[in-house]
Amino acid sequence: MTIVHTKGIFTHEISWCSCPGSDPNDWHLELLWGQLFPASISKPKTAFTFDVLNHFLVDALECKTSAMSFYQKLKWLTNNAFPDRVPDRYRELMRGGLALFCPACPQPGLNLPTDWRGQYDSDTVMRRYVIDGNFTAQHMKMNKPELDVALSDGKGYMVSEGPYQSHLQQSLDSKEVKSSPSLLLPPVLEIIPAVGKFHLAAHKLSCFPRYSLNFIKGAGHLDGEILETLWAPFNKISPTARSMSQAHRQEVYDDHMRDSNWKKLVGIGEVFFLEGE
Secondary structure, three states: OEEEEOOEEEEOOOOOOOOOOOOHHHHHHHHHHOOEEEOOOOOOOEEEEHHHHHHHHHHHHHOOOOHHHHHHHHHHHHOOOOHHHOOOOHHHHOOOOOOOOOOOOOOEOOOEOOOHHHHOOOOOOOOOOOOOOOOOOOOOOOOOHHHOOOOOOOOOOOOOHHHHHHHHHHOOOOOOOOOOHHHOOOOOOOOOOOOOHHHHOOOOOOHHHHHOHHHOOOOOOOOOOHHHHHHHHHOOOHHHHOOOOHHHHHHHHHHHHHHHHHHHHHHHHHHHHHHHO
16 A cells, blocks of 8 residues: 655555454545545555645645645655656545634624624624635636536535536526526615725726725725735635646635634734734
């Protein structure tokens, strides 16, 4: 069996459990008990140590290292003179969630009273939707999309594939969607349009008094560009994610979004402390 570890890639002889009642279909469970992640649940021939998976996760999140570059590093650690002789397990490595909420975003019952509508007026608490596109996050068309399998469809920050495709089917023949079940809004909802301060500079002069957040009551010191601050780090992984399958790409983005929210979660206390001073 090929074992991929932080110090290199090695081949070991494995003796599977032969106790009465043992089942070859449980070999992958034996590996997991030994802190080895199998590349397959059916007669696995490759396994990754939990340590190497943790190293890969940190490298991907902090250094934006692609799976190919990480595996090439392991091959050099194994045999720096002849790295091409090292078994190639790159494809097995390319499969990794639960979503962590942003602690700064109002969440009833967590950082906002459940009866917030009765406690605050509309100028104090206002729901905001920010829409922006990322033209760097391009994706190559898959040759066989029917073979793509999602491990966490809709379990993170991306919407489920089924409802998303249904929405696209309704929007194919019209550039302007007049009605859609996905766009239904309460009839009493008042929408106040605005343009983020970064984008507003590229608009016509007449847009400034009409859509500037400076003139919207209750907006406060808001720039309206939260998505731009998220695109900057995500653009570092866009070249890596460009050629991934659709499901794998979504899982990678989910992982980086979770990491972004985790850093906010552990760092927001320090921000409040500094502001209090």
